[in-house]
Amino acid sequence: MAVWDVIRQWKLQEKDYRVIDHQAIREITLGASILATGGGGDPEIGLLWTYKVLDEGKPIVMVDPMKVPDDVLVASMACLGAALVLTEKPPSEGVLNRAIVKLETYLGAKLQATIPIECGGVNSPVAYAAAGELGVPVIDVDGMNRAFPELQMTSWVTHGIHASPTVSADDRGNVTVIDTGSDDLLAETICRRVAMAYGGISWIATYPMYGKAVKETSILYSQSIAWAVGKAVWEAREKHLNPVDQVIKSLRNERSVEGFKAFKGKIVDIHREFGSEMTKGFTLGRITMEGFDSDKGRTAMLDFQNEWLNLVVDGRVRCMPPDLIAILDSETGEPIRTDIVKYGYRGTILLIPAHERMRTAKGIQIFGPRHFGYDLDYQPVEKLNKDIERRDA
Amino acid sequence: MAVWDVIRQWKLQEKDYRVIDHQAIREITLGASILATGGGGDPEIGLLWTYKVLDEGKPIVMVDPMKVPDDVLVASMACLGAALVLTEKPPSEGVLNRAIVKLETYLGAKLQATIPIECGGVNSPVAYAAAGELGVPVIDVDGMNRAFPELQMTSWVTHGIHASPTVSADDRGNVTVIDTGSDDLLAETICRRVAMAYGGISWIATYPMYGKAVKETSILYSQSIAWAVGKAVWEAREKHLNPVDQVIKSLRNERSVEGFKAFKGKIVDIHREFGSEMTKGFTLGRITMEGFDSDKGRTAMLDFQNEWLNLVVDGRVRCMPPDLIAILDSETGEPIRTDIVKYGYRGTILLIPAHERMRTAKGIQIFGPRHFGYDLDYQPVEKLNKDIERRDA
Numbered sequence: 171m172a173v174w175d176v177i178r179q180w181k182l183q184e185k186d187y188r189v190i191d192h193q194a195i196r197e198i199t200l201g202a203s204i205l206a207t208g209g210g211g212d213p214e215i216g217l218l219w220t221y222k223v224l225d226e227g228k229p230i231v232m233v234d235p236m237k238v239p240d241d242v243l244v245a246s247m248a249c250l251g252a253a254l255v256l257t258e259k260p261p262s263e264g265v266l267n268r269a270i271v272k273l274e275t276y277l278g279a280k281l282q283a284t285i286p287i288e289c290g291g292v293n294s295p296v297a298y299a300a301a302g303e304l305g306v307p308v309i310d311v312d313g314m315n316r317a318f319p320e321l322q323m324t325s326w327v328t329h330g331i332h333a334s335p336t337v338s339a340d341d342r343g344n345v346t347v348i349d350t351g352s353d354d355l356l357a358e359t360i361c362r363r364v365a366m367a368y369g370g371i372s373w374i375a376t377y378p379m380y381g382k383a384v385k386e387t388s389i390l391y392s393q394s395i396a397w398a399v400g401k402a403v404w405e406a407r408e409k410h411l412n413p414v415d416q417v418i419k420s421l422r423n424e425r426s427v428e429g430f431k432a433f434k435g436k437i438v439d440i441h442r443e444f445g446s447e448m449t450k451g452f453t454l455g456r457i458t459m460e461g462f463d464s465d466k467g468r469t470a471m472l473d474f475q476n477e478w479l480n481l482v483v484d485g486r487v488r489c490m491p492p493d494l495i496a497i498l499d500s501e502t503g504e505p506i507r508t509d510i511v512k513y514g515y516r517g518t519i520l521l522i523p524a525h526e527r528m529r530t531a532k533g534i535q536i537f538g539p540r541h542f543g544y545d546l547d548y549q550p551v552e553k554l555n556k557d558i559e560r561r562d563a
Numbered sequence: 564m565a566v567w568d569v570i571r572q573w574k575l576q577e578k579d580y581r582v583i584d585h586q587a588i589r590e591i592t593l594g595a596s597i598l599a600t601g602g603g604g605d606p607e608i609g610l611l612w613t614y615k616v617l618d619e620g621k622p623i624v625m626v627d628p629m630k631v632p633d634d635v636l637v638a639s640m641a642c643l644g645a646a647l648v649l650t651e652k653p654p655s656e657g658v659l660n661r662a663i664v665k666l667e668t669y670l671g672a673k674l675q676a677t678i679p680i681e682c683g684g685v686n687s688p689v690a691y692a693a694a695g696e697l698g699v700p701v702i703d704v705d706g707m708n709r710a711f712p713e714l715q716m717t718s719w720v721t722h723g724i725h726a727s728p729t730v731s732a733d734d735r736g737n738v739t740v741i742d743t744g745s746d747d748l749l750a751e752t753i754c755r756r757v758a759m760a761y762g763g764i765s766w767i768a769t770y771p772m773y774g775k776a777v778k779e780t781s782i783l784y785s786q787s788i789a790w791a792v793g794k795a796v797w798e799a800r801e802k803h804l805n806p807v808d809q810v811i812k813s814l815r816n817e818r819s820v821e822g823f824k825a826f827k828g829k830i831v832d833i834h835r836e837f838g839s840e841m842t843k844g845f846t847l848g849r850i851t852m853e854g855f856d857s858d859k860g861r862t863a864m865l866d867f868q869n870e871w872l873n874l875v876v877d878g879r880v881r882c883m884p885p886d887l888i889a890i891l892d893s894e895t896g897e898p899i900r901t902d903i904v905k906y907g908y909r910g911t912i913l914l915i916p917a918h919e920r921m922r923t924a925k926g927i928q929i930f931g932p933r934h935f936g937y938d939l940d941y942q943p944v945e946k947l948n949k950d951i952e953r954r955d956a
Contacts, residue, residue, distance in 0.1 A: 344742065344744065344749060346753060347669075349739065350737045356761075360756070364756070368749075
């Protein structure tokens, strides 16, 4: 099947889809990487994969979610594991294709589109590459509008759609089909253990669902949001504007939310849980930053589990999951990720309110502060940073 | 399909099969439980299941392996996990059926017989119960002629047949399909982790293979051996004979091998690795026995990983895997298992040479002493106990 056949079948008009070229996927991936909250892995891995697909002449087309027919089957493709391992072990060709074929066989039906699982340097472009390979569109949604470490941490689960069946493959031909019905936490547990058994990284085809569910349970226009953020940083670099301010402006335009510049400083300490990639399947640890400029004399601490989890400045909590934390290089706007963060890196911490579909009561239960072991009730980032708003005003 | 249709299709004569009734399965399970080397779990669980099938009027027929057509597809059904958990969490109806159906769907073909994976109190009768449910025969073979803790520890693997795909199910409807090609150790690792994620116990359909492979790679007539051992103990109980001597005699008749009465004593110390069922997926530990009668003043030590692994008497190694260790109640011949062994139990340690198909170089590599962490070259039990032979003579 070619993607244009699908576009015709779905009776889409030109305004209903966007053709994705090299520059588009670069911008989307940059934006996704910023929204990835310190996780999501090395964008180069996913980008190279997508470039290859484009260079082979396979078109990649992104479709407006509200134009997707109710009855078409779609699924997510993603890398699940510790990003640090991925950097040392980039994917081999065919691994995702194998997962997709096994998922289709298990379901007895063909996929007609891909949906990115999250905003992340790897998993965003991977959904585009897979769509190009399959000859189907990628839908302008995802399950988080950020990155999160665990499989069940999606708006899909909080709105009643499940991760089962998930097919997990590795680059040596191993395949595991995980079918846990409505027990998404068990699906995560098994997927994680399988990824560790594979050597730290797995490639999954997951969250099979119909078009109707995509519309009702996804973060809609998540790709457009990432794209706008990426474009803003790209423009800031070209015009020598402040990239953090440009990101804030783009989020205001695209999502009508306000980001917070919560801290400016440099990383003075990193504690990594040794071997956590292999024993727990995550990159785990904590960083400490010392402030400079207007934050001189202040100290920031961030825990991470693949993604930054929380921000505490001078003992006061400034951000809790599921709200987003990005540490951006003040010059380039490039995000500082948990898998590559090093002593001496300098950056601005930007806090972004989570998407409203991530802030439901069920969402707070599944991926709020208590799930990650904090004895705290969730408070929105807007409330925790009222004083910053005042200070900026 | 009814089993008699299969018998007709395979053109079997009366001498090629045995109809299994309540007494037959009791005897086979008792013998299997003795050959299970301290593992294999509580026979009552598998027996009750088989009785139920028989009581529903479903015939169970055991077939001579050499009469099985080359091109029929068969598979094993088994419980994988820590036997101790099984005792607390007996299986619910349908769990194995679900695994079988998923295996057939994944393979795109129907199973035409079952093959027991091992000699064990649970997994022997389970293969009979599953055969009765499916309306197919059970073949007079297994993959060990003993019990072993790990999935890859079979004559099938050492002769080039693989455990993939394996379907693992639990009693809440969860299913995982594990397909690791020729990497049987990875299949074991994933199956074990899945079993732990399920809560300690899983039910698997595994080792799909054709009739030709059954003949070339199984332990042939393994069920008949277990049956002979079980019958011998049954007879000993009825005629007030020494059950251990009767077991030795039955093995001499059926397998032309000599067992060794290596130690008579009582259990004076048990060290269990706390929580190993949930952290490692096995029942792990060590027992110490103090001798009496002719063994007075001597001390025996046995490690266990679901099964007894080795026997050391007064610091001298008397048995290494894959040779068999049974601790039998001197009165009843009932085996003392690792999951129920208690302080004060009295028994005779019987050592039995492993089947020749388990003693190949590849077998010693996969389930010999070094695999279990002993810095020892494998030596056959006959060699390690020459002096006992002399003492008995």
